[in-house]
Amino acid sequence: MISDEEKSINNAFQQIGKIYYETFGGNPEQCFAQLITNVKESEEKISGYADQISQLKGVINCQTCNGEIPEGASFCSSCGSAVVLPVTEEAPTDNSSCGQCGYIITPDLLFCTSCGNKLNSPVEHANVESDHTEPVHAEIIHSTEDTQT
Numbered sequence: 001m002i003s004d005e006e007k008s009i010n011n012a013f014q015q016i017g018k019i020y021y022e023t024f025g026g027n028p029e030q031c032f033a034q035l036i037t038n039v040k041e042s043e044e045k046i047s048g049y050a051d052q053i054s055q056l057k058g059v060i061n062c063q064t065c066n067g068e069i070p071e072g073a074s075f076c077s078s079c080g081s082a083v084v085l086p087v088t089e090e091a092p093t094d095n096s097s098c099g100q101c102g103y104i105i106t107p108d109l110l111f112c113t114s115c116g117n118k119l120n121s122p123v124e125h126a127n128v129e130s131d132h133t134e135p136v137h138a139e140i141i142h143s144t145e146d147t148q149t
Helices: 002-024 030-057 122-129 133-148
Strands: 059-061 068-070
Touching: 002 030, 030 059
Parallel strands: none
Antiparallel strands: 059 068
16 A cells, blocks of 8 residues: 555656646756756657667658658558658759659659659650640541541
């Protein structure tokens, strides 16, 4: 019975400390300043370790539900939210993004590897702007009319 009451007191002290940290952690009284600093440093270390573990596991965390998502997935398997990839400084500057889903793509791709959208390469884009596509389009329409009559 005594140990149960001691556990209850320790639990209450823990809750008081947590409430104080959440309420006054940004501007603690002098006697708590070092303890608050220690907690913040430990939280930063934990966050760094969690990031390392995620990299090793090949997962990212969902921004909506914090569930683990395999790298490269388009949607969270826990809540269904679309994966929003952060823009990193490591991304090459010659890359662009898919017009349909926003996924980072390289100029050599013909299709988006995230959503399957057909992409225009620089060579194809030049052909689209040329006069050659107009007659081809007209021939397709004309041949369709011939088969209908």
